[in-house]
Amino acid sequence: MDLTADDLAGVVDLFGALTRTELGRACSELAFKAGEDVEADAFAGDIEEALTSYHLLSVADHDERPADELLVVGPAAFPSLPEGAGDLPHIMDVPDRTLADETVARAAESQFREDAVQAVQAGDEDRIASLLDASYDLEAWGAVELDAARDRLDDA
Template sequence: MDGDELAGIVDLFGGLTRSELERALDELAFKRGDEPDDPGEGVDAALHEYYLVEVEYEDATLLAPGPVAFPELPEYGPDLPHILDVERRDVDREVLAAAVRERLESEVAEADGDRAEYLLDVTYDAEAWAPLDLDDVREDLAVDS
């Protein structure tokens, strides 16, 4: 499952814990008649590429759609609210923005080459996605790349 589809599942609920998302992926695989994939790999990749963002919300670590995602529901995705016993969560966009800023700032020091270029693109996506000004992060990336 690609990052946009993972973001679509999470977006359907506003935010999901990692175990809730993994359960959703298992349910979708069952509905399709497939063997479930190892969801950890896909979730880790989606986090790494900013399709998903991890935030603390009401004493839980939630995954929410990230700045590069164009959330899209996979096949059988609309059935998930009927299958999972998960209430919708409304994660504040400023909380998400702060998490993205913090992560970008922490990655700048080690970013080089292709990763630095990718993170530059993420900064522009993030500014369109949430109330952020990431000029300082772009400057740091330009210096380090």
């Protein structure tokens, strides 16, 4: 089953936040509903790509269970619901989760800064360009200040 980054964001948006394991399980359920037998692990690469593109954000430091990373909808996402996704809240036993905007923004800013440093150190021009684009999405989306990181990317 092919799911776009926006599809993954739509699934996460149904619940507010999901762990990677829960999102993989949700994707596996969607595949099953479409007549495919796909293990949850098969979606790990898609989830990682959605994180890289800022369609999803990872929040590790939160109040619920700090040991569990939670995925939330990111600033680059235009969440869409894959066929059958509306049934997922009835199929899966996932608690309602709400993370504070400040917590999510702090995680997004931290991740962006880390990604920027790695891209500059690697001299990865494609990644630098995508991060520059993402920086504007991030600033419009949440209370983050990325001027210094953007300057570093511009200079690279």
